[in-house]
Amino acid sequence: MTAPIETTGSEAEAQPEAVLAGVERKAIEGRSLGQIAWLRLKRDKVAMAGGILVVLLILMAIVGPFLVGDPNEPHNDLIDPTLSRPKTGIMHSGISADHWFGVDLPAGRDMFSRIVNGAKYSLLISFLATMLAVVLGVFFGVIAGYFGGWVDTLIARAMDIFLAFPLLLFAIALVGVFPNSAFGLEGNGLRVAFLIFVIGFFSWPYIGRIIRGQTLSLREREFVDAARSMGARAPYILFRELLPNLWAPILVYATLMIPTNIIFEASLSFLGVGIIPPTPSWGGMLNEAKEVYEIAPHFMFFPGMAIFVTVLAFNLFGDGLRDALDPRSSR
Numbered sequence: 001m002t003a004p005i006e007t008t009g010s011e012a013e014a015q016p017e018a019v020l021a022g023v024e025r026k027a028i029e030g031r032s033l034g035q036i037a038w039l040r041l042k043r044d045k046v047a048m049a050g051g052i053l054v055v056l057l058i059l060m061a062i063v064g065p066f067l068v069g070d071p072n073e074p075h076n077d078l079i080d081p082t083l084s085r086p087k088t089g090i091m092h093s094g095i096s097a098d099h100w101f102g103v104d105l106p107a108g109r110d111m112f113s114r115i116v117n118g119a120k121y122s123l124l125i126s127f128l129a130t131m132l133a134v135v136l137g138v139f140f141g142v143i144a145g146y147f148g149g150w151v152d153t154l155i156a157r158a159m160d161i162f163l164a165f166p167l168l169l170f171a172i173a174l175v176g177v178f179p180n181s182a183f184g185l186e187g188n189g190l191r192v193a194f195l196i197f198v199i200g201f202f203s204w205p206y207i208g209r210i211i212r213g214q215t216l217s218l219r220e221r222e223f224v225d226a227a228r229s230m231g232a233r234a235p236y237i238l239f240r241e242l243l244p245n246l247w248a249p250i251l252v253y254a255t256l257m258i259p260t261n262i263i264f265e266a267s268l269s270f271l272g273v274g275i276i277p278p279t280p281s282w283g284g285m286l287n288e289a290k291e292v293y294e295i296a297p298h299f300m301f302f303p304g305m306a307i308f309v310t311v312l313a314f315n316l317f318g319d320g321l322r323d324a325l326d327p328r329s330s331r
Contacts, residue, residue, distance in 0.1 A: 037248075040324040047320020053313035061123045064116035071114040071280045074107040101302045104285075105292045111299070114280035115306050121281050122310070125195050126261035132200030133261075134254050137207035138246070142238055144208075145215025156212070159205035167202045168267065174198070175273040188276050195274060199261050207253045214249055218242055248325040255318035259311035266307055282307050 041047060095102040101111035144155035178194060180186060185193055218224065219242070227237050268274040269283030277284055282303045289300035
């Protein structure tokens with residue numbers, strides 16, 4: 001049996017340079033929660049596709065109306081007065097190089113221009129209504145969850161009442177008695193403000209319940225007890241301790257509320273209590289299309305697809321954002 005060879009001196013010492021030879025050493029950098037969420041979101045190709053489409057839709061709503069021209073300009077020369085349909089295009093739709101989506105009936109207005117201008121109103125109303133709902137929902141949800149007791153009971157019962165309210169019927173009834181001018185607004189300016197208020201004011205309980213549940217959990221955490229022990233008052237705890245830990249659910253549910261509000265605005269316009277014609281809106285275009293669907297089916301197809309694509313894009317992005325911000329997600 002051969003005895004092991006003994007090593008002494010420098011040969012017995014570890015050689016880290018030799019071990020790490022050829023390996024590029026990089027400084028280890030810490031990552032914030034936001035950076036980690038962004039990396040998770042970037043790996044979700046479906047969510048990123050939805051996010052890119054959302055950005056393109058927002059750009060279209062902002063810049064598009066300045067590029068496509070007047071959506072109410074008639075093109076009577078493209079309409080066959082005898083058959084009451086466009087003269088040219090696939091299935092007499094009027095689709096051409098000048099009119100990508102064809103023209104509508106009976107005036108022959110450009111469909112693409114009306115779709116682009118309708119995006120402005122749909123996204124504006126849905127974004128502002130969501131913002132109003134988020135502000136109210138976060139405010140009442142945090143207060144109910146933190147203070148509890150009779151305050152929580154009162155706000156929770158108010159949420160139940162709002163959730164049980166027949167919002168669609170209320171909006172239809174309210175627009176019938178609403179004056180033509182109020183608060184210095186009239187026409188579509190007043191109608192947009194009305195839609196934002198109705199949709200946002202009656203939608204806040206959905207996010208309010210989520211924030212209330214999150215606050216009930218957070219108020220028992222150690223950092224809140226530490227703030228109380230140091231003499232912090234309720235406003236400081238609410239705005240400096242609780243709200244920074246609620247931004248993730250707020251952002252996720254706000255993203256998921258936007259497509260719901262888009263559909264609700266389109267429903268109100270379809271029923272005639274939304275944007276006032278001839279100003280284009282996707283729901284109003286569907287309402288007009290039902291009269292001429294058999295003659296010009298494209299008149300219903302394009303606004304319907306605009307709603308479908310927009311809602312799908314926001315839902316895909318919202319789902320991916322939820323998975324990216326949830327550390328327990330398996331994705």
